Amino acid sequence: xxxxxxxxxxxxxxxxxxxxxxxxxxxxxxxxxxxxxxxxxxxxxxxxxxxxxxxxxxxxxxxxxxxxxxxxxxxxxxxxxxxxxxxxxxxxxxxxxxxxxxxxxxxxxxxxxxxxxxxxxxxxxxxxxxxxxxxxxxxxxxxxxxxxxxxxxxxxxxxxxxxxxxxxxxxxxxxxxxxxxxxxxxxxxxxxxxxxxxxxxxxxxxxxxxxxxxxxxxxxxxxxxxxxxxxxxxxxxxxxxxxxxxxxxxxxxxxxxxxxxxxx
Amino acid sequence: xxxxxxxxxxxxxxxxxxxxxxxxxxxxxxxxxxxxxxxxxxxxxxxxxxxxxxxxxxxxxxxxxxxxxxxxxxxxxxxxxxxxxxxxxxxxxxxxxxxxxxxxxxxxxxxxxxxxxxxxxxxxxxxxxxxxxxxxxxxxxxxxxxxxxxxxxxxxxxxxxxxxxxxxxxxxxxxxxxxxxxxxxxxxxxxxxxxxxxxxxxxxxxxxxxxxxxxxxxxxxxx
Numbered sequence: 292x293x294x295x296x297x298x299x300x301x302x303x304x305x306x307x308x309x310x311x312x313x314x315x316x317x318x319x320x321x322x323x324x325x326x327x328x329x330x331x332x333x334x335x336x337x338x339x340x341x342x343x344x345x346x347x348x349x350x351x352x353x354x355x356x357x358x359x360x361x362x363x364x365x366x367x368x369x370x371x372x373x374x375x376x377x378x379x380x381x382x383x384x385x386x387x388x389x390x391x392x393x394x395x396x397x398x399x400x401x402x403x404x405x406x407x408x409x410x411x412x413x414x415x416x417x418x419x420x421x422x423x424x425x426x427x428x429x430x431x432x433x434x435x436x437x438x439x440x441x442x443x444x445x446x447x448x449x450x451x452x453x454x455x456x457x458x459x460x461x462x463x464x465x466x467x468x469x470x471x472x473x474x475x476x477x478x479x480x481x482x483x484x485x486x487x488x489x490x491x492x493x494x495x496x497x498x499x500x501x502x503x504x505x506x507x508x509x510x511x512x513x514x515x516x517x518x519x520x521x522x523x524x525x526x527x528x529x530x531x532x533x534x535x536x537x538x539x540x541x542x543x544x545x546x547x548x549x550x551x552x553x554x555x
Numbered sequence: 556x557x558x559x560x561x562x563x564x565x566x567x568x569x570x571x572x573x574x575x576x577x578x579x580x581x582x583x584x585x586x587x588x589x590x591x592x593x594x595x596x597x598x599x600x601x602x603x604x605x606x607x608x609x610x611x612x613x614x615x616x617x618x619x620x621x622x623x624x625x626x627x628x629x630x631x632x633x634x635x636x637x638x639x640x641x642x643x644x645x646x647x648x649x650x651x652x653x654x655x656x657x658x659x660x661x662x663x664x665x666x667x668x669x670x671x672x673x674x675x676x677x678x679x680x681x682x683x684x685x686x687x688x689x690x691x692x693x694x695x696x697x698x699x700x701x702x703x704x705x706x707x708x709x710x711x712x713x714x715x716x717x718x719x720x721x722x723x724x725x726x727x728x729x730x731x732x733x734x735x736x737x738x739x740x741x742x743x744x745x746x747x748x749x750x751x752x753x754x755x756x757x758x759x760x761x762x763x764x765x766x767x768x769x770x771x772x773x774x775x776x777x778x
Contacts, residue, residue, distance in 0.1 A: 300651050312648035320636060393632040394625050395608030396649040550611040 309396050313388065313405040321409070333417055336372050337424075340365045343486055356488055357519035362430055365421060366516050367485035367509045370444065373414040374451050374505060375476045380406045381455025382462050382469045385552045392553040399552035400545070403459065411448055439515035443527075447508050449534040456541025460548045484509045489524045497524055504533040557583045557606060557623070557701070559757070562615035564601060575601050576612070577755040585621045585701050588732040590742035590763055592770045593752030599735045600628065602752070603705045606733065621700035627688050628705030635677030639668070639687045642676060646691055650698075658694040665690035665718075681710040689719055704734045720744075739767050 300308070322329050344361040347353075355363040384402040391397050426432045434440045461468035483505040489497060500506045501524050510525030562579040565572040575598035583589060593599050604610035605617055607626035625632060633642045643662045647655040663672050666686040671679065679687070685707050692702060702723075711719065723732065723745065733750075736742050742749075742763060749766020751758045753773065760766035 304651070305649075308651050309649045312645050315648070316634070316637060316641065316645055319641070388634070390632060390634045391645070393604075393607070393609040394646065394649055554610045 305396050306401065309398075309401045310405050310408070313391075313397075313402055314408065317402075317405055317409060333420060336365065336368050336417065337421055340368050347486075356490055356513075356517075358513075358517050359430060362425060362432065362516075363488075363513070364486055365425070366513050367483070369414070369418050369421070370447055370508055370512055371480065371483055371485055371505060373410065374447060374508075375479070377407075377410045377448075377451040378455055378458060378472060378476070379469060380410055381452070382458035382472060384455075385459055386462060386466075399459075399549055403456070407448075407452060407455075410451075414444075434516050435518040436515040440512055443508055443511045443515060443530070446527075446530050446534050447505075449538055450504060450508075450530070453534060453537025453539070453541040456545050457537065459552070460541075460544035463548055463551050479503075479505065482506065488513060488520070489522055490520075494523070500524075501526075501529075504530050556585055557617065557619040557621070559583075559617055560615050562605070562612040562617060564598070564605065564610075564612045574755050576757075579615070579756050581757050581759060583733075583750070583759060584748070585619070585731055587748045587761075588727075588734065588746040589748045589750050589759075590746035590766070591733065591735045591750045591752070592742075592766055594774045597752040598755075599752065600626075600630075600705055602757075603628070603703045603733065603735060607703045619701075622698065623701045624692060624699040624703050626703045626705055627692060627707045629681055629684055629688075629707065629710065632688060633676045633684065636675055638675055639663075639666070639672045639679070642687070643691060643694070647694070661694045662687065662690035665693050682712060682715065685710050686715055689715075693722065699730055702730055702732050704732055704736075706735050706737070742767070 340361055343364045347355070347360045347364075353360060358366075381403060384406045385399055388397070388402040391402075392399070422432045458468060458472060482500060483503060484500065489500070489510055492500065507525050507530045510522040511527065511530065513520050514522040514525055559579045559581045562576055563574065564576045565574045567573075591599050591602060601610060603626045605612055606619075606623060608623075609626055609632075633639075634645070637645070640659055640663070643659050644655045647658045652658060666672065666683075666689075668679075668683050668686055671683060672687075676684065676687070688707060692699070723730075732745055734742065734745055736745075746763050747761075749760040749763040749770075751760065751766050751770055751773075758766075758769075760769070
């Protein structure tokens, strides 16, 4: 038995080791148990976009706002899918790993960071692969403004982190909170501008949609993606404020509840 | 030394806050093994968990300059959906070991649960859980000054009991125990000192026999 005795590490190294261990564990349960786990991450948004593209083609439209239908819908569905998957994942991050908090190295933020990494990396990979496939099929996919596209998706990630943290605290106090979340996310699919954009709505009705930060995110990502589309409502300031406020509230709630998360 | 600095712990219940510990100030030595005594529900497991960092006091703090293990008990510490091997690998990783093969092998050898080592922990019996949990601390070659044991050796078969006893006594010079056990004979075997939970507080007895006597006088009603 010649294992090294206690390995001296800084707090940051301990956290890195813990997140690594959790990452290995999560990947195994998420993608290892079902053989097609990762496959569905690509197929689901692609299938949804194709079905809608076919529907629009059947009613005689092959472009929306000067953009091919399939590409138009994908540019909305991908960020929405990312957001609507990230939230339940974060909301359950703590309860799914509860027995592992018995080890003092593991704190409540570790599984949250782990799941953020998994979801963000999956999102980037899926986004890229789908765009490459679209390019291979002959679509013009290179983003008109790559930096803006990266920027808006980063804001989306921060917004999701904030609301996810809030959900963690909500679930810790009342387990059924995640059911409410699922109920809210279903209508969100229809009002976030996945299969329409602001220029298709008369301007006096914009107020029905422009409270929704996800609507802004999708508007802004289309603005960044397509040279032919300029959003009349999408506001960086509004998305930025929503992201900042949600992440601040989320971190505050985390700080208040951090012991409650761990105690069994 | 493990210092309790005005430690209070309560659980919210339907009838309001139910205090388990109220304003506890005590310093426990770490050069002797301590047996924890108290009736069911007095807070023995809570105490072990708080010392192991798996739970926190509501107010106050527990500090120590020694290396204290995680609570070795039947609850917690192992994720049911992961196999024994995956749990071992997880613990090795969070302790900073990059190469986990040798540790896995060592736990498997100690636990002697055969092919079940690669089955999910939720399919284990209590005895099998205890074997893996105990094997885990083994694999780190008792990398601890204090081992927190919460009724773990109560469930094993004779073979496992003999094995773990031999090990604990062997390592006694380096590793002391803080142990919860309802069997006073076993407590006397392992521990020199006693810690009694009384009136939401802790009383330390340098001699385990005194603690046992006090415990009997307080809680065991003669027929």
